[in-house]
Amino acid sequence: MSRIRIDAVLIQAVIAGALSFAHLHDLAEAAGQDGWKAWAYPISVDLLLVAAWRRMRTTADNRAAWAWFIIALAASLGANVATAGLLDLGNVPAWLRILVAGWPALAFLGGTLLVHAPTAAPEAVPEPLPVPAPPVAPAPEPLPDMTVKRVPEPAPELPAAPPGEAVPEPAPAPAVTVPPALLDHARKLSDAHQATTGARIDSATLRARLGVPAHLADAITAQLA
Structure with a gap:
């Protein structure tokens, strides 16, 4: 079984509200x-106080809510002070009768303005601008296949044989292989x-244009003839 917790602040609020309620009734x-x-x-009076307080808590511009809250508080506080013996309730002055008689219209106006006051719309957050994509560099064109096979260096010259000895014949030089792509490029240069x-085109000019060894230039020139 849960215990009922007695809140001193709540009890004080009930007592204060009951006394204020009674004072307003007696004055009216x-x-x-x-x-x-x-x-x-x-x-x-109490409803106007609650409406003004709720409006102050739910809007940023609460100047109007504060004004109506002070008006309702002054009405409640004035009734408490007036019924404390400072005013003869048997002979109420005419200005107080006018204020009490005009209070319903004033309270209705305040409640209507508090309930139907426009609420400031939230500021629209600007959408971020799209970031342009960086330019893409075009892909480089593939270079033609110009692989050059390395040709073996010529054999060193043998020293001269002494008289009376047979001189051996040198071995035949290996054939030079020219890549087809290099041969096609050389043919375009020749044309x-x-x-x-x-x-x-001669061998020297072709060698200078292609940047190849002399024996490879001679082989290409022979095939272009």
């Missing part, structure tokens, strides 16, 4: 509002050279 009754009308005045000068 003394000002000529008899019967159920005298009981409606404390309810109207361009012949179209420009009217003569076929």
Whole structure:
């Protein structure tokens, strides 16, 4: 079984509300509002206080809410002070009767403005701008296959044999292999050279254009002949 916790602040609030309610009723009754009308005045004041307090907690611009809260608080506090013996409730002045009689219209106006006041719309967050993609560099064109096979260096010359001895014949030089891609490139250079000068390209010029060894240039020139 759960225990009922007694809150001192809640008890104090109930007592204060009951006393304020009774003071407002007594003042309204003394000002000529008899019967159920005298009981409606404390309810109207308390509802305006609650509406103003809720409006202050839910909006940023709460100047109007503070104004109506102070008006309702002044009405409640004024009734408490007036019924403490400072005012003759048997002979209420005319200005107080006018204030009590005009309070319903004033409370209705304040409650309507508090409930139907426009709420500031939240600021729209700007959408981030799209970041442009970095430019893509074009892919380099593939170079033609110009693989050059390394040709073995020529054999060193043998010293001269003494007289009377047979000189051995040198071994035949190995054939030079020219890659097809290099041969096609050399043929294009040869055709361009012949179209420009009217003569076929020689081995020295072809060697300078291709940047190949002399024996490879001679082999290419022989195949272009």
